[in-house]
Amino acid sequence: MIPAEADQGFAVDLRHGLGLRARNTMAFQDVVRGIGLWRLALMLSWLDIRLRYRGSVLGPFWLTLSTAVMVGALGFVYAYLFKTPIHTYLPFLALSLTLWSFLSSMVSDGSVVFTQAEGMIRSMRVPFSLYIYQLLARNVLIFAHNVIVIVVVFIAFDSPVSWSDFAAIPALVLWLIDGAAVALMLGAVCARFRDIPPIVSSVMQIAFYVSGIMFKPDMLGHRSIYLLYDPFYSIVEVLRAPLLGHLPSQMTYVSALGFSAVLCLLGWFVFLRVRHRIAFWV
Amino acid sequence: MAARIEVEDLRIDFPLYHGQSRSLKRSILAHATGKRRLQENEKHRLVVEALRAISFTLQPGERLALVGHNGAGKTTLLRALAGVYEPVAGSVRIQGSLNALLDPNQGMNPELTGRENVALRGRYHRMNREAVEALQEDVRSFAELGDFFDLPTRIYSSGMIIRLAFAMATAIRPQVLLMDEWFLAGDAAFREKARERLETMVRGADILVLSTHLNDIVRSWCTRVIWLEDGRVRMDGAVDEVMEVFAGKIDTPALFPEAVAS
Numbered sequence: 160m161i162p163a164e165a166d167q168g169f170a171v172d173l174r175h176g177l178g179l180r181a182r183n184t185m186a187f188q189d190v191v192r193g194i195g196l197w198r199l200a201l202m203l204s205w206l207d208i209r210l211r212y213r214g215s216v217l218g219p220f221w222l223t224l225s226t227a228v229m230v231g232a233l234g235f236v237y238a239y240l241f242k243t244p245i246h247t248y249l250p251f252l253a254l255s256l257t258l259w260s261f262l263s264s265m266v267s268d269g270s271v272v273f274t275q276a277e278g279m280i281r282s283m284r285v286p287f288s289l290y291i292y293q294l295l296a297r298n299v300l301i302f303a304h305n306v307i308v309i310v311v312v313f314i315a316f317d318s319p320v321s322w323s324d325f326a327a328i329p330a331l332v333l334w335l336i337d338g339a340a341v342a343l344m345l346g347a348v349c350a351r352f353r354d355i356p357p358i359v360s361s362v363m364q365i366a367f368y369v370s371g372i373m374f375k376p377d378m379l380g381h382r383s384i385y386l387l388y389d390p391f392y393s394i395v396e397v398l399r400a401p402l403l404g405h406l407p408s409q410m411t412y413v414s415a416l417g418f419s420a421v422l423c424l425l426g427w428f429v430f431l432r433v434r435h436r437i438a439f440w441v
Numbered sequence: 442m443a444a445r446i447e448v449e450d451l452r453i454d455f456p457l458y459h460g461q462s463r464s465l466k467r468s469i470l471a472h473a474t475g476k477r478r479l480q481e482n483e484k485h486r487l488v489v490e491a492l493r494a495i496s497f498t499l500q501p502g503e504r505l506a507l508v509g510h511n512g513a514g515k516t517t518l519l520r521a522l523a524g525v526y527e528p529v530a531g532s533v534r535i536q537g538s539l540n541a542l543l544d545p546n547q548g549m550n551p552e553l554t555g556r557e558n559v560a561l562r563g564r565y566h567r568m569n570r571e572a573v574e575a576l577q578e579d580v581r582s583f584a585e586l587g588d589f590f591d592l593p594t595r596i597y598s599s600g601m602i603i604r605l606a607f608a609m610a611t612a613i614r615p616q617v618l619l620m621d622e623w624f625l626a627g628d629a630a631f632r633e634k635a636r637e638r639l640e641t642m643v644r645g646a647d648i649l650v651l652s653t654h655l656n657d658i659v660r661s662w663c664t665r666v667i668w669l670e671d672g673r674v675r676m677d678g679a680v681d682e683v684m685e686v687f688a689g690k691i692d693t694p695a696l697f698p699e700a701v702a703s
Contacts, residue, residue, distance in 0.1 A: 170539040170617065171524040174532030175452075199564040206561075210552045282544035284524035285565065351458075435527035439456060 171284065179431070186431035193288030200289055204296035222304045230256055230308060237373060246316045251375060253312040254399055259372045261302040262334070262395065263363050268294050269342035270349040270356045277441040287430075287437060291342045295335055309402075319404050326401035334398060337419050340426030347433045350440040366391040387411065390418035444537030444616040444647035446499040446522065452530035453514075453521055453672075454480075454488040478671055491517040492672045495531070499665075501647040506659040506680070508687055509669035515652035518669065519543060519619050522650060537616030537647060545606045545623055551595040555586055555605050558594060562609050576612055583638065584608035604631055611642050618646040622653040656688055 177185070193200070212218040230253045238248040273280065276290045312318075349355045367373075370391040376383045386392040393407075393414035400407040407415075457479075478490045492514045499505055507515045520526050521533055523541035548565065549558050559580045563573035581590050584604045589597060594605065643649050643662060653659060659666060659680060666683035668676040676683050 170537060171522070171533055171535040173524060173527045173534075175528040175530045196564075196567065199561075199567075202561065202564055206550070206553065206557075210550070213552060278544070278546070279548045281520070281525055282546075282548065283541065283565065438525050438527070 173435075182431045182434070186427070186434050189286045189434060190288045193286040193292055196286065196289050197292065200292035201296050203289075203293045204300060207293070207297050208300055219301070219304050222301055223307050226257060226260070226305045227308045227311070230312065233373070241374060241378060243375070243378075248375075250309075250312050250316050250318045251403060252373070253309050254402055255372045255395070257302070257305040257309055258395055258399055259367060260305065261298060262391070263367070264301065265294065265298050265338040266341055266345070266363055267356075267360060268298065269338070270345040270359045272342045272346035273350045273437055274346075274441050280438055280441050287346075287434060288343075291339050291346070294342055295338055298338065299335075321404045323401045323404055323406050326406055327398055330398040330401065333415065333419055334394070337394065337422055340419075340423040342426075343430040344422075344426040347429050347437055347440075350437055351433070370395065387414045390414075390422075393418060444501050445535070446497075446617065446648060446650070447534045448498070448522070448531070449496050449533075450531035451492055451495040451518075451521060451528050451533060452490075453492040453517055453526050454482060454529045455491050456482075457487040457489065490672050492521065495674060497667065497674075497677065499648050499650070503665055504643070504649040504663040505651070506663040506666045507650065507652040507669060508654050508659065508666055508683070509675070510654075513669040514672040515669055516543070516621055517672075519621055519650065519652055522619055535617055539617045539619070540610070540613050540615035541619040542610045543619070543621050545603060549594060549602075549606065552593055554593055555584070555590040555597075556581070558605070559609055566613055576609075579612045580605070580608040583612070583634075600631070607631075607635055611638050614642055614645050616647045618643065618649050620649065620651045622651070622655070656684060659684060 208219050212221065215221065217224060230249070233256070234245065234249040234252050237252070238245040241248065272290050272294050273287065279285060280287075345355070345359060349359070366389070370389050371379075371383075371386055372395065376386055376392070376396070379386065386396075387410055393411050396407050396411050397415045400411070480488055480490055482488045495518065497505075507518060509515055517526065519541065520543060521528065522535065523539065523543060524533070524535075525541075525543075548562065550561070553561065556577055559577045560573050563576045568576065584590070584601075584607070586597075586601055586605060589601060594602060597605070640662075649662070651658070651663065663680055666676075666678065666680050666687070667674055668683050668687050676686060
């Protein structure tokens with residue numbers, strides 16, 4: 160037999176009637192302990208993907224293939240509809256669609272992040288943040304498979320590589336932070352109110368059409384300014400624009416950071432308020 | 442650090458979110474006047490009183506049995522001790538490393554092989570690669586699954602699942618061991634071996650909390666008994682003292698029942 164690792168201090172120290180400050184500490188510990196389990200989070204996320212495609216020939220590359228087909232099919236139709244030259248539209252679309260599927264799957268996975276882990280949550284005390292890290296890692300892995308489509312399209316259409324690409328790195332970090340915040344908030348709220356997931360998915364569907372994913376923002380002419388009030392637009396744009404070779408406008412950054420800050424505060428507040436109730440809800 | 446469990450005035454309620462309509466609430470409350478486990482809380486929500494006013498302290502060397510009828514709150518108390526359910530009132534403190542054997546399938550994934558499931562469990566316990574390999578070897582030799590160990594657990598028979606789960610759960614030796622009664626179940630050939638291993642584990646633990654209603658197990662393993670009834674402590678004391686009163690009330694003292702609660 161193998162002796163269990165002895166934690167220093169209390170293995171369990173729980174009491175009722177904690178103030179906000181103590182709850183904040185507990186939520187913070189949860190997040191830190193989850194980071195300590197990063198190996199597990201990686202392993203679980205990799206298993207999620209492997210199991211989804213167990214026995215299939217292409218495996219996770221089905222994701223790549225279906226993205227490629229979708230980009231190709233939509234690209235030719237919409238380039239004609241929008242009367243845009245295909246060599247600028249297709250790279251835009253490939254990037255947009257891939258980023259959108261990354262974003263929307265983080266949101267939709269986020270709303271079931273705790274309800275799906277019901278079995279584990281009820282049988283063992285594991286930091287709730289573990290499931291969040293698992294979700295982030297899984298979505299990054301899926302995104303990595305789709306990146307192939309972007310690279311191929313960019314090479315095929317000879318899209319320029321520029322220094323502005325580096326601006327995508329902080330944007331990607333922002334995405335991961337936002338992803339965690341969304342999952343903390345939606346995961347808890349959706350466990351309690353089972354009507355929320357369908358609402359979330361219809362909001363995401365509407366957001367897809369209005370947030371400048373299929374069309375280039377400048378197609379809206381002077382009205383494109385209104386897109387800055389759409390959190391989905393500005394958050395997509397801070398990652399998309401650098402990869403397309405130009406930096407997003409200052410206002411786009413302001414909008415993206417502002418919405419992200421609100422989202423993080425909201426996510427953290429929800430999590431510290433309801434963390435101790437999640438086990439009762441799932 | 443010496444192991445220790447302190448439970449003070451613990452209360453756990455389960456909210457019933459789907460019984461919110463007024464008329465339903467009224468009729469449920471009207472019918473529940475007998476034992477009054479269904480209550481309305483401060484926010485006028487319907488709740489099941491799972492545990493009420495539970496207080497006890499366990500020192501190293503103490504072996505506690507939780508006895509009581511189905512629905513008395515034994516498993517809920519174990520889950521609260523494991524930190525799964527956080528107190529609605531009162532507090533729970535545990536010192537020392539903890540292993541809770543609550544659910545036979547505890548995080549097992551049916552699509553993974555036995556070996557992969559063991560690795561996964563090791564990672565939950567923050568083990569590194571070598572420790573995981575040692576754990577796999579230990580489980581493999583104990584569970585006697587042969588070639589099945591490298592096949593998905595989806596195709597296992599229920600007996601094999603129990604054997605794997607048991608071997609996995611008992612491979613990690615904690616200071617504080619929380620155990621639900623399904624661990625005393627298993628197929629005939631496996632029983633003696635299982636019991637031996639469990640006893641080694643129990644002896645190795647500083648504190649044991651076991652939920653059961655098997656008279657035999659309680660008498661041979663435990664030093665103290667808490668009898669739960671309707672979520673409250675009905676009696677708390679030495680084994681003989683409590684079991685004498687309790688034994689008069691139960692009729693199924695069969696050891697290792699064939700049926701396994703899933």
